[in-house]
Amino acid sequence: MGEVVLQEQTRRLLEDPLLGEQDVDTKVRALVEAEYLRRLARYQQTDHDLGLKYGMTFDDFTSRRIVQREGYTWEVESDAMHWETAIGGVKTLTAKLHELRGLAHA
Numbered sequence: 622m623g624e625v626v627l628q629e630q631t632r633r634l635l636e637d638p639l640l641g642e643q644d645v646d647t648k649v650r651a652l653v654e655a656e657y658l659r660r661l662a663r664y665q666q667t668d669h670d671l672g673l674k675y676g677m678t679f680d681d682f683t684s685r686r687i688v689q690r691e692g693y694t695w696e697v698e699s700d701a702m703h704w705e706t707a708i709g710g711v712k713t714l715t716a717k718l719h720e721l722r723g724l725a726h727a
Contacts, residue, residue, distance in 0.1 A: 654721055657714050664710035671704045679708050 627635070635645050643651070668679065675682055682704065691697040 650721060650724070654718065657718050657721065661711060661714040661718070664707040664714065667703055667707035668711065671700055671707070674700070679704050 632645070635648050640648050640651075671682075672678060675687065677685070682701070688697050688701050
């Protein structure tokens with residue numbers, strides 16, 4: 622990977638002591654990790670909330686064809702799309718966090 626050019630203001634922000642005394646690369650990785658964790662928490666919350674709403678896991682929801690059984694209502698279809706997005710997001714972000722943390726130890 623090549624060199625990355627940052628705007629001067631961005632570089633100054635990354636050098637702020639409030640972010641710690643690590644090098645810029647370490648700080649950027651920490652910021653990326655924090656964003657991954659924030660998004661992961663949001664996806665996990667959606668999974669949890671919809672699991673409570675329907676009293677089952679997403680796998681049960683799909684295997685029982687709840688959308689079809691509920692007559693393809695807007696609410697159930699919308700929930701299904703949000704839930705599927707959340708499940709995919711959890712898997713993707715978990716893999717990205719594993720990759721990111723592996724780079725930190727390499």
